Amino acid sequence: MQFNKPLQRFTLVKRYKRFLADVIAADGSTLTIHCPNTGAMTGCAEPGMSLYASDSGNPKRKYRYTWELSESADGNLICVNTQRANEVAAEAIQAGLIKALTPLDLSAENFSRERRYGEQNSRIDIFLRDQQNRPSFIEVKSVTLLQDGRGYFPDTVSQRALKHVQELQHVVQQGARGIMLYQVMHSAIDSVTPAAHIDANYAAALQQAHRAGVECYALNCYLTPQQLTAQKLLPVMLDNA
16 A cells, blocks of 8 residues: 655654554644554554654644654664555555465455454454355454564553454354454564463454354565565464463
8 A cells, every 4th residue: 555645754842541552743843643553563553763743734634644654773663554464465455475365356245344344243254155156254453562583462461352353253154254353553573372461361262263263364564664565475373472
Protein backbone atom coordinates (compact mmCIF):
# COMPACT_ATOMS: atom_id res chain seq x y z
CA MET A 1 0.00 0.00 0.00
CA GLN A 2 1.12 3.54 -0.71
CA PHE A 3 0.53 6.57 1.47
CA ASN A 4 -1.64 9.11 -0.30
CA LYS A 5 0.64 12.01 0.59
CA PRO A 6 4.25 12.30 1.83
CA LEU A 7 4.51 11.61 5.55
CA GLN A 8 5.73 14.39 7.84
CA ARG A 9 8.66 13.76 10.18
CA PHE A 10 8.40 14.68 13.87
CA THR A 11 10.21 13.99 17.14
CA LEU A 12 8.21 12.28 19.88
CA VAL A 13 7.83 14.08 23.20
CA LYS A 14 5.44 11.59 24.80
CA ARG A 15 2.49 9.30 24.15
CA TYR A 16 -0.41 9.50 26.60
CA LYS A 17 -4.07 8.53 27.05
CA ARG A 18 -3.30 5.74 24.54
CA PHE A 19 -4.58 7.69 21.55
CA LEU A 20 -2.59 10.92 21.82
CA ALA A 21 1.04 11.94 21.37
CA ASP A 22 2.85 15.24 21.68
CA VAL A 23 5.49 15.80 19.01
CA ILE A 24 7.96 18.45 17.86
CA ALA A 25 7.84 19.54 14.22
CA ALA A 26 10.83 20.47 12.06
CA ASP A 27 10.23 24.17 12.78
CA GLY A 28 10.41 23.56 16.54
CA SER A 29 6.69 23.90 17.21
CA THR A 30 4.88 21.37 19.41
CA LEU A 31 1.57 19.79 18.50
CA THR A 32 -0.64 16.85 19.46
CA ILE A 33 -1.30 14.04 16.99
CA HIS A 34 -3.55 10.98 16.93
CA CYS A 35 -2.04 7.62 17.92
CA PRO A 36 -3.97 4.76 16.22
CA ASN A 37 -2.72 1.97 18.49
CA THR A 38 -4.24 0.53 21.68
CA GLY A 39 -1.25 -1.66 22.60
CA ALA A 40 1.72 -1.07 24.86
CA MET A 41 3.87 0.00 21.87
CA THR A 42 6.98 -1.27 23.64
CA GLY A 43 10.05 -0.05 21.78
CA CYS A 44 7.92 2.05 19.43
CA ALA A 45 7.13 5.11 21.54
CA GLU A 46 10.28 6.17 23.36
CA PRO A 47 10.63 9.93 23.96
CA GLY A 48 13.07 11.41 21.47
CA MET A 49 12.31 8.90 18.72
CA SER A 50 11.75 10.12 15.20
CA LEU A 51 8.32 9.35 13.80
CA TYR A 52 6.34 9.87 10.63
CA ALA A 53 2.72 11.05 10.53
CA SER A 54 0.13 11.35 7.79
CA ASP A 55 -1.64 14.64 7.21
CA SER A 56 -5.43 14.48 6.93
CA GLY A 57 -5.35 17.79 5.08
CA ASN A 58 -8.26 18.93 7.22
CA PRO A 59 -7.31 21.92 9.41
CA LYS A 60 -10.69 21.67 11.19
CA ARG A 61 -10.00 18.16 12.45
CA LYS A 62 -9.05 18.21 16.13
CA TYR A 63 -5.89 16.17 15.53
CA ARG A 64 -4.86 16.80 11.95
CA TYR A 65 -1.96 14.32 11.91
CA THR A 66 -1.97 10.54 12.48
CA TRP A 67 1.10 8.66 13.70
CA GLU A 68 2.10 6.07 11.08
CA LEU A 69 5.75 5.03 11.58
CA SER A 70 8.38 5.10 14.30
CA GLU A 71 12.11 4.99 13.64
CA SER A 72 14.27 3.15 16.18
CA ALA A 73 17.72 4.33 17.25
CA ASP A 74 19.33 1.80 14.90
CA GLY A 75 17.28 2.97 11.93
CA ASN A 76 14.56 0.32 11.80
CA LEU A 77 11.08 1.44 10.80
CA ILE A 78 7.99 0.29 12.69
CA CYS A 79 4.42 0.86 11.56
CA VAL A 80 2.31 1.65 14.63
CA ASN A 81 -0.98 2.24 12.79
CA THR A 82 -2.61 -1.17 13.30
CA GLN A 83 -5.09 -0.66 10.47
CA ARG A 84 -2.22 -0.62 7.99
CA ALA A 85 -1.49 -4.27 8.79
CA ASN A 86 -4.92 -5.24 7.46
CA GLU A 87 -4.33 -3.28 4.26
CA VAL A 88 -0.88 -4.80 3.68
CA ALA A 89 -2.13 -8.33 4.37
CA ALA A 90 -5.15 -7.94 2.10
CA GLU A 91 -2.95 -6.71 -0.75
CA ALA A 92 -0.56 -9.63 -0.24
CA ILE A 93 -3.39 -12.17 -0.36
CA GLN A 94 -4.91 -10.56 -3.45
CA ALA A 95 -1.48 -10.72 -5.11
CA GLY A 96 -1.16 -14.45 -4.33
CA LEU A 97 1.82 -14.08 -1.98
CA ILE A 98 0.49 -16.83 0.31
CA LYS A 99 -0.28 -19.76 -1.98
CA ALA A 100 -2.39 -21.54 0.65
CA LEU A 101 -4.63 -18.47 0.90
CA THR A 102 -5.18 -17.78 -2.79
CA PRO A 103 -8.82 -16.75 -3.28
CA LEU A 104 -11.07 -18.58 -5.72
CA ASP A 105 -11.50 -15.15 -7.31
CA LEU A 106 -11.74 -11.54 -6.13
CA SER A 107 -15.51 -11.15 -6.36
CA ALA A 108 -17.29 -9.80 -3.30
CA GLU A 109 -18.71 -13.27 -2.69
CA ASN A 110 -15.28 -14.90 -2.55
CA PHE A 111 -13.11 -12.15 -1.06
CA SER A 112 -14.24 -9.54 1.45
CA ARG A 113 -13.10 -7.65 4.52
CA GLU A 114 -14.70 -6.84 7.87
CA ARG A 115 -17.38 -9.54 7.75
CA ARG A 116 -19.41 -10.51 10.83
CA TYR A 117 -19.05 -14.13 11.94
CA GLY A 118 -18.96 -16.56 14.86
CA GLU A 119 -20.78 -17.16 18.13
CA GLN A 120 -19.49 -13.90 19.61
CA ASN A 121 -20.44 -11.82 16.56
CA SER A 122 -16.84 -10.86 15.89
CA ARG A 123 -15.78 -9.00 12.77
CA ILE A 124 -13.30 -11.05 10.72
CA ASP A 125 -10.54 -9.07 9.02
CA ILE A 126 -10.57 -11.06 5.77
CA PHE A 127 -12.95 -13.69 4.43
CA LEU A 128 -12.24 -15.69 1.29
CA ARG A 129 -13.12 -18.89 -0.47
CA ASP A 130 -9.92 -20.69 -1.39
CA GLN A 131 -9.08 -22.61 -4.56
CA GLN A 132 -11.00 -25.62 -3.20
CA ASN A 133 -14.00 -23.35 -2.49
CA ARG A 134 -13.53 -23.70 1.27
CA PRO A 135 -14.68 -20.76 3.43
CA SER A 136 -11.59 -19.28 5.08
CA PHE A 137 -11.69 -16.82 7.98
CA ILE A 138 -8.50 -14.80 8.42
CA GLU A 139 -7.68 -12.76 11.51
CA VAL A 140 -4.81 -10.29 10.95
CA LYS A 141 -2.59 -9.24 13.86
CA SER A 142 -0.02 -6.46 13.67
CA VAL A 143 3.34 -7.47 15.19
CA THR A 144 5.70 -4.71 16.35
CA LEU A 145 7.27 -6.02 19.58
CA LEU A 146 10.91 -6.99 18.92
CA GLN A 147 13.01 -8.97 21.36
CA ASP A 148 16.24 -10.74 20.31
CA GLY A 149 15.32 -10.57 16.64
CA ARG A 150 11.96 -12.22 17.15
CA GLY A 151 8.52 -10.65 16.99
CA TYR A 152 6.07 -11.28 19.82
CA PHE A 153 2.29 -10.94 19.94
CA PRO A 154 0.50 -9.55 21.86
CA ASP A 155 2.53 -6.74 23.44
CA THR A 156 0.05 -6.48 26.32
CA VAL A 157 -2.65 -8.72 27.82
CA SER A 158 -5.52 -8.79 25.31
CA GLN A 159 -8.92 -10.34 25.95
CA ARG A 160 -9.94 -9.29 22.45
CA ALA A 161 -7.09 -11.22 20.85
CA LEU A 162 -7.97 -14.25 22.99
CA LYS A 163 -11.58 -14.06 21.80
CA HIS A 164 -10.43 -14.04 18.19
CA VAL A 165 -8.39 -17.22 18.69
CA GLN A 166 -11.41 -18.93 20.22
CA GLU A 167 -13.62 -17.80 17.34
CA LEU A 168 -11.18 -19.22 14.79
CA GLN A 169 -11.12 -22.56 16.59
CA HIS A 170 -14.90 -22.60 16.54
CA VAL A 171 -15.13 -22.05 12.77
CA VAL A 172 -12.64 -24.88 12.24
CA GLN A 173 -14.84 -27.16 14.32
CA GLN A 174 -17.71 -26.21 12.01
CA GLY A 175 -15.72 -27.32 8.96
CA ALA A 176 -14.30 -24.01 7.70
CA ARG A 177 -10.70 -22.83 7.70
CA GLY A 178 -9.52 -20.58 10.51
CA ILE A 179 -6.31 -18.64 9.91
CA MET A 180 -4.24 -16.43 12.19
CA LEU A 181 -2.09 -14.16 10.03
CA TYR A 182 0.63 -12.22 11.81
CA GLN A 183 1.52 -9.18 9.75
CA VAL A 184 4.96 -8.09 10.90
CA MET A 185 5.26 -4.30 10.86
CA HIS A 186 8.86 -3.96 12.13
CA SER A 187 11.76 -4.11 9.69
CA ALA A 188 14.04 -6.05 12.09
CA ILE A 189 11.67 -8.91 12.95
CA ASP A 190 12.46 -12.22 11.21
CA SER A 191 10.11 -14.65 13.00
CA VAL A 192 6.99 -14.54 15.19
CA THR A 193 6.00 -16.32 18.38
CA PRO A 194 3.12 -15.90 20.86
CA ALA A 195 4.19 -13.79 23.84
CA ALA A 196 3.63 -16.26 26.67
CA HIS A 197 5.69 -14.05 29.00
CA ILE A 198 3.17 -11.24 28.46
CA ASP A 199 -0.16 -13.03 27.93
CA ALA A 200 0.05 -16.69 28.91
CA ASN A 201 -3.66 -17.26 28.28
CA TYR A 202 -3.37 -16.08 24.69
CA ALA A 203 -0.30 -18.23 24.03
CA ALA A 204 -1.96 -21.33 25.48
CA ALA A 205 -5.18 -20.70 23.54
CA LEU A 206 -3.26 -20.27 20.28
CA GLN A 207 -1.37 -23.53 20.76
CA GLN A 208 -4.63 -25.33 21.54
CA ALA A 209 -6.32 -23.78 18.51
CA HIS A 210 -3.41 -24.76 16.28
CA ARG A 211 -3.66 -28.37 17.45
CA ALA A 212 -7.38 -28.19 16.61
CA GLY A 213 -6.61 -27.09 13.06
CA VAL A 214 -6.23 -23.30 13.11
CA GLU A 215 -3.50 -22.32 10.65
CA CYS A 216 -0.82 -19.75 11.50
CA TYR A 217 1.16 -17.66 9.02
CA ALA A 218 3.39 -14.60 9.27
CA LEU A 219 4.35 -12.05 6.62
CA ASN A 220 7.19 -9.57 6.68
CA CYS A 221 6.82 -5.99 5.49
CA TYR A 222 9.11 -3.68 3.55
CA LEU A 223 8.56 -0.31 5.19
CA THR A 224 9.37 3.15 3.87
CA PRO A 225 7.76 6.57 4.43
CA GLN A 226 6.24 6.15 0.96
CA GLN A 227 4.82 2.62 1.05
CA LEU A 228 4.33 -0.63 2.98
CA THR A 229 4.65 -3.92 1.11
CA ALA A 230 4.63 -7.55 2.25
CA GLN A 231 7.34 -9.56 0.50
CA LYS A 232 7.64 -13.04 1.98
CA LEU A 233 6.47 -15.50 4.61
CA LEU A 234 8.24 -15.68 7.97
CA PRO A 235 8.34 -18.63 10.40
CA VAL A 236 5.81 -18.81 13.24
CA MET A 237 7.49 -20.44 16.26
CA LEU A 238 4.68 -21.98 18.31
CA ASP A 239 6.84 -24.56 20.08
CA ASN A 240 9.00 -21.86 21.67
CA ALA A 241 6.16 -19.94 23.28
